[in-house]
Amino acid sequence: MEITWYGRTSFALKGPHGLVVTDPLDASGSPPTADIVTLSQPPSPEVYAKLQVKSKALRGPGEYEISDVFVTAIRTYRDNQHGALRGPNTVYRFKIEGLAVCHLGALGHLLNNEQVSAIGDVDVLFVPVGGDSLTPEHASETIGALEPKVIVPVPMAAKAAESKPAVDALVKE
Incomplete structure (x- = not known):
């Protein structure tokens, strides 16, 4: 598998059965044509209108099988107030x-036991x-x-430059 980082939470995961793009960044550029696009948070209408998806755009919880890629999507929040902030x-x-x-994605809280169980085994984690x-x-x-x-x-x-201290602190953990 080939992994490409576009910035923030946007990545491309390329395998023999297609291309998955997570969280396309903004409407300023053309996102790559993807078999699967996942959106961890609601996109702007401009970004959503420009998505070039050959197969499926995933925007919420569920279980999916697309082009031999199995996807489990779990509802979480971008804050520790159940999304209120x-x-x-x-x-x-x-x-x-x-x-x-x-x-x-842009997870903003600790996962509970049910969420950890739903995620299951993980080989590669984008945190x-x-x-x-x-x-x-x-x-x-x-x-x-x-x-x-x-x-x-x-x-x-x-x-x-503001991210470096947080990433450095995580590496030391």
């Missing part, structure tokens, strides 16, 4: 090429840290709960 978030777990890849998402300590607790083999910190501060 920043709204909903969807965590996606993909089974691609025998690997379990978990994209936490947000800093900004309005998880603190380094909460990101570390989330990593401990999911026990991934590979961790990809996702810097969430508005400016790259």
Whole structure:
């Protein structure tokens, strides 16, 4: 599998059965044509209108099988107030090429036992840290709960320079 980072929570996961793009960034560029696009948070109308999806755009909880990619989507929130401050978030777990890849989106709270169980085994974890998402300590607790083999910190501060302290603190955890 080939993984490409576009910025913030936007990644491309390319496997032999197609291309998955998570959280396309904005309407300023043309998103790649994808077989599956996942949206962990509600997109702007401009972004949604520009999505080039050959198969399916996923916007919420459920279980899906598209082009030999198995997807589990779990409702979470972008804050620790059940979405009252920043709204909903969807965590996606993909089974691609025998690997379990978990994209936490802009998760803003610790996962509960039910959510951890629904996610299941994780080989590669994209974990947000800093900004309005998880603190380094909460990101570390989330990593401990999911026990991934590979961790990809996702810097969430508005400016790259502001993300470095949070990512550095997570690495030290």
